[in-house]
Amino acid sequence: MDHLTLLLFISFIFFILFFIFQTRSSQSAAKNPPGPRPLPIIGNILELGTLPHQSLTNLSRTYGPVMTLKLGRTTTVVISSPQAAKEVLQKKDHAFSFRTIPDTIRAHDHDQISVVWMPPSSQWRVLKRICVTEVFSAHRLDSTQTRRQRKLQDLLNYVDEFCRNGEALDISDAVFTTVLNSISNTFFSMDLARYTSDKSQEFKDIIWGIMEEAGRPNVVDFFPVLRVLDPQRARSRMMSHFGKLFAFFDGLIEERLRFVGLEMEFKRFNDVLDSLMQLMMNENPQVSRPQVLHLFLDLFVAGIDTTSSTIEWAMAELLRNPEKMKIAKDELRQILREDEQLEEFHISRLPFLRAIVKETMRLHPSLPLLVPHKTEDEAELCGCFVVPKNAHVLINAWAIGRDPNVYDDPNQFKPERFMDNEIDFKGHDFELIPFGAGRRICPGLPLANRTVHIVLASLLYHYDWKNPNGFKAEDMDMSEMYGISLHKAIPLKAIPIKA
Ligand code: HEM
Numbered sequence: 072m073d074h075l076t077l078l079l080f081i082s083f084i085f086f087i088l089f090f091i092f093q094t095r096s097s098q099s100a101a102k103n104p105p106g107p108r109p110l111p112i113i114g115n116i117l118e119l120g121t122l123p124h125q126s127l128t129n130l131s132r133t134y135g136p137v138m139t140l141k142l143g144r145t146t147t148v149v150i151s152s153p154q155a156a157k158e159v160l161q162k163k164d165h166a167f168s169f170r171t172i173p174d175t176i177r178a179h180d181h182d183q184i185s186v187v188w189m190p191p192s193s194q195w196r197v198l199k200r201i202c203v204t205e206v207f208s209a210h211r212l213d214s215t216q217t218r219r220q221r222k223l224q225d226l227l228n229y230v231d232e233f234c235r236n237g238e239a240l241d242i243s244d245a246v247f248t249t250v251l252n253s254i255s256n257t258f259f260s261m262d263l264a265r266y267t268s269d270k271s272q273e274f275k276d277i278i279w280g281i282m283e284e285a286g287r288p289n290v291v292d293f294f295p296v297l298r299v300l301d302p303q304r305a306r307s308r309m310m311s312h313f314g315k316l317f318a319f320f321d322g323l324i325e326e327r328l329r330f331v332g333l334e335m336e337f338k339r340f341n342d343v344l345d346s347l348m349q350l351m352m353n354e355n356p357q358v359s360r361p362q363v364l365h366l367f368l369d370l371f372v373a374g375i376d377t378t379s380s381t382i383e384w385a386m387a388e389l390l391r392n393p394e395k396m397k398i399a400k401d402e403l404r405q406i407l408r409e410d411e412q413l414e415e416f417h418i419s420r421l422p423f424l425r426a427i428v429k430e431t432m433r434l435h436p437s438l439p440l441l442v443p444h445k446t447e448d449e450a451e452l453c454g455c456f457v458v459p460k461n462a463h464v465l466i467n468a469w470a471i472g473r474d475p476n477v478y479d480d481p482n483q484f485k486p487e488r489f490m491d492n493e494i495d496f497k498g499h500d501f502e503l504i505p506f507g508a509g510r511r512i513c514p515g516l517p518l519a520n521r522t523v524h525i526v527l528a529s530l531l532y533h534y535d536w537k538n539p540n541g542f543k544a545e546d547m548d549m550s551e552m553y554g555i556s557l558h559k560a561i562p563l564k565a566i567p568i569k570a
Pocket residue numbers: 186187188199254369370371373374375377378381436437438441442443504505506507508510511512513514515516518519523
């Protein structure tokens with residue numbers, strides 16, 4: 072081959088390679104979900120604002136139900152329709168079930184042991200199975216029901232004082248204490264707070280602090296090179312919050328060990344801690360002591376704030392819509408005989424109350440973007456998009472719940488929309504996914520389901536409620552505050568009147 076032929080041959084090969092490369096990259100560019108144009112370095116971070124679920128909902132109206140944003144160095148795909156959510160959470164959940172780890176969650180290596188943050192590994196499956204069989208099984212919840220019933224009575228005694236004095240009750244605070252004690256009695260057979268003591272505030276501060284640190288934008292999550300500097304001191308604050316909870320849980324285990332002595336019999340309290348300690352002390356232990364500590368941290372953080380903020384939103388909506396409150400109260404009076412105590416089994420006989428809870432979770436999902444998912448490898452989505460490896464995937468349950476293509480009058484509180492259909496929040500109906508769906512679905516759903524309904528039913532059955540200071544129902548402030556969970560920006564207060 073002479074020089075000219077060789078040159079022509081090499082040019083031809085280059086041309087072919089260039090052509091293939093160009094075609095491939097333009098094909099993959101066409102397959103990336105659309106999204107707003109990113110700015111250099113920071114990408115679309117500024118578009119998130121202080122209420123990211125709302126900003127992302129607005130953006131999805133322009134770019135569609137599967138869209139891409141660049142948040143600093145990370146590619147984020149946002150899902151905003153039931154169809155796309157079904158694909159991510161159910162059909163292809165093997166590809167989308169990994170977690171984006173916020174830097175704060177690396178405190179005490181929590182990300183390595185936590186059921187919330189671990190990848191879907193065999194260790195994660197063991198913990199999730201323990202949640203299903205030991206913590207939230209119907210049998211366990213039935214056997215601990217009387218303890219939660221006592222905590223409800225404590226709430227009613229507390230609210231009675233406000234009735235007698237004609238004072239406004241801070242519903243947010245009272246419900247938080249009730250939920251905290253209901254969960255702690257289910258798990259440890261003990262109260263962690265009193266309504267009037269600072270201890271309740273101390274726990275509330277730790278848990279809210281954790282949610283806030285995990286949810287607040289942290290520059291390290293957008294630019295991982297800054298991790299060693301922890302410039303916002305977020306991880307160091309999280310170290311302190313986690314440390315306090317671990318010390319507390321470890322003290323409980325130590326105390327139980329002293330009770331039990333050498334007998335190794337953990338049936339004295341018949342609660343979740345007994346069961347987990349049994350699994351821990353077996354000849355072939357299924358869980359280690361650190362795993363138990365991290366599991367309790369997960370369960371407390373994931374369970375208390377989500378459950379109590381849902382009850383607070385439901386009460387706020389009912390105070391704003393007194394005619395719906397009246398229907399719920401009438402329904403309760405119809406099924407309960409005079410002086411009959413309200414119990415968890417009554418919930419199945421209260422369809423309007425159940426519709427109220429669904430409607431509240433549709434409008435105010437306590438985790439509006441669920442817990443962030445992640446791809447481990449490049450994954451195909453909806454037949455026409457490619458989601459890159461290591462992309463963050465946010466499922467916007469708030470946007471789905473308020474989509475006018477899915478619900479009529481999506482911003483109106485209309486519980487009756489759930490009365491003549493089977494739509495539920497248990498992970499089969501992707502238009503209502505406050506607990507997620509698929510393998511990452513919330514394992515605490517059975518306990519949350521009982522607690523939200525029974526606390527709400529008790530507040531409605533025993534009291535009439537009045538807005539303080541002649542405040543008009545329709546003027547109630549419903550603005551939101553975003554941590555990782557969604558709160559009412561102004562805590563709800565109302566005056567109870569004995570019904
Ligand atoms: C109204 C109350 C609650 C709501 C709305 C809620 C919602 C959620 C959501 C959206 C997820 C993430 C799903 C996903 O990533 O796709 C989740 C996960 C989780 N929730 Fe809940 N939750 C509630 C109550 C509870 C309770 C009471 C507990 C325990 C006491 C709990 C424990 C957990 C745990 C451990 C996970 C992690 C599961 C995993 O990553 O595999 N949750 N929850």
